[in-house]
Amino acid sequence: MAGGLDLLRTADAVRSFLETVSDAPFLALDTETTGLDPHADRLLLLQIGTATAQALVDAQAAGPDVVRVILEATEAKGRVVVLHHAKFDLKMLASFAPEADLSRLPVMDTMLSEQALLNGRKAHLLGAGFGLAALAERYAGMGLDKTVREGFVAAPNVDALGEVELRYAARDVEATYKVFAAQVPLLADEGLTRIAAIEGAASWAFAAMEHAGMPVDAVAWGSIVDQADREKALARKVLDVEFKEVIGFDLFGYGNLNYDSDQEVIDALGRLGVKLDSTRREVLESTGHPAAIALVGYREHQKIISTYGRRFLEHIHPRTGRIHSSFKPIGAITGRASSSEPNLQNIPASSRFRSCFKAPPGKKIIAADYSGAELRILAEMSSDPVFMRTFIEGGDLHAIVASRIFDTPVSKTERPELRARAKAINFGLAYGMGAGGLAAQIGVATAEAEQLLEAYFRAFPAIRGYLDRTAHEALRKGFCTTLAGRKHWFADLVSSGADEGARVRVAKNMPIQGTNADMIKLAMARIARALAEEKLDGRLINMIHDELVIEAGEGDVERVTAIVKREMISAGAAFVRRIPVEVDVHVGDVWQH
DNA sequence: ATCTGTGGCGCG
DNA sequence: AAAGCGCGCCACAGAT
Secondary structure (H helix, E strand, O other): OOOOOOEEOOHHHHHHHHHHOOOOOEEEEEEEEOOOOOOOOOEEEEEEEOOOOEEEEEHHHHOOHHHHHHHHHHHHHOOEEEEOOHHHHHHHHHHHOOOOOHHHOOEEEHHHHHHHHOOOOOOOOOOOOOOHHHHHHHHHOOOOOHHHHHHHHHOOOHHHOOHHHHHHHHHHHHHHHHHHHHHHHHHHHOOOHHHHHHHHHHHHHHHHHHHHOEEOOHHHHHHHHHHHHHHHHHHHHHHHHHOOOOOOEOOOOOEOOOOOOHHHHHHHHHHOOOOOOOOOHHHHHHHOOHHHHHHHHHHHHHHHHHHOOHHHHOOEOOOOOEEOOEEEOOOOOOOOOEEEOOOOOOOOOOHHHHOOOEOOOOEEEEEEEEOOHHHHHHHHHHOOHHHHHHHHHOOOHHHHHHHHHHOOOOOOOOOHHHHHHHHHHHHHHOOOOOHHHHHHHHOOOHHHHHHHHHHHHHHOHHHHHHHHHHHHHHHHHOEEEOOOOOEEEOHHHHHOOOOHHHHHHHHHHHHHHHHHHHHHHHHHHHHHHHHHHOOOOEEEEEEOOOEEEEEEEOOOHHHHHHHHHHHHHHHHHOOOOOOOOOEEEEEEOEOOO
16 A cells, blocks of 8 residues: 555455565554553554555454454564554553454564663764654654644544544654664674564563553552551651750641751751761661651651552552553663553562552462572672582572681571671672672671672682673773673763763673563563463563562462463573572462562 | 752662 | 662752
């Protein structure tokens, strides 16, 4: 239908069209919808094609069969389907064709590919941004007028669309195709083909996860907030007494000090003789002053009320009754995903919060997390013999490290305080922590922390050698890489004024944190695929960096659990090849470890 | 009345 | 009172 702007209204017509482009190495796909909410808005158009021929499909007329036709066309030819910001279209398609197995669609995503290509070197871009219009301009010299989109929101059906809207819809497919065609050699040159494939494959898992949402017990959650309200009021009374000498009171007996204002708090504490230039918790606690201690308690209640208060519950969707967070698959420069509106990756770890996420009747919640992922990755990368042996034979790494550094037997019961120090070093060193930081972390003098670090690296020279080598090499090359080949360039850090120390710490940490992200994304893609293939009642509902949360039907929970564990381990083993990857699983009625 | 940057803090 | 990394959300403060 090149040139023309006819609408295809049946799945058969789409099949015929796809036969005319069967020589194309890949297909581009896009949708136009009446809005952004897959649980409320509708699919209007589905556009598919190449750089030279695009079909516009009246989605409502053609019906969900059109998705099956597309799946068949890609599978027969072994072709990928390219989308820009696939997660959005896939969510819309999931509502449109609930019976279709979208995990079978071999997706590549031009937006995620671009983010992988520019990770850490965005600053040099003139037309910055990852929107399709920006990419079309950069790669194909095509101008796209995104304001046309408003026409779709107002349209009751495709017949209400004008020539302008249809032409725009076709150009989006043309642009997506051309952008990807231009990205393919760039991805190959940078060694990012594998990463782009993982991101594309995981985009359905992210889409399905957002679409499913998290089940939350609003009543139970509300009672936590109610309790925090009461405790905050009590804490305020205590604070008013502590500060009574230096503040005023209103007619109702309330102190006029705003305990949420750092400035006012610092001033008031100063008048009590406590001189501070920060109100961070450690600082307040270190003073030992009862007013400062009381502030710490007040802040805990205030944190619950503000960040995890009733506004959190406003994210419950009116139609599904669940919380549909928004995930950015590449949300961090390390390659980690991030979550927002609401952030489901920083729910307080205590069971009183987590147990509010309850499985509906007949379902269970599976929580599966990589055990000690970052230290295993460090062991893999450094080939440290003690780390490797400990993970291979199974043993308490923190205790073994402590025994070596302190030259005395340590276990969870024997000298546990030394084990705790070793644990702090183990985690801190991978991020480039210095003696000062370690001293603060474990509460010793800086000189003592220096000796500890020295003892640590004497005992594990391979760790120091690896970290120094990888940082040095990264700074020389201008980028660092994960085990799967994900790259992070330092250009943006440099232009933002980060000193060499900061860049060294990123160079040490990003490969570790980012490899963990590579692993779990590959696992997510494979899990979504396997669960669909086995027709099991199981779906991803959350991911928290090294943990996956799955909702499963009671009858399938054992098979789902086995698949989740198997795929997480095998995905980890794709990159961590010489160290066993372990996954801890917990099954229950609520989200818990 | 909004916008932006900062400090603080929840998570891994 | 941050020279341990990565996020997002909140309230405040100073700006427009």
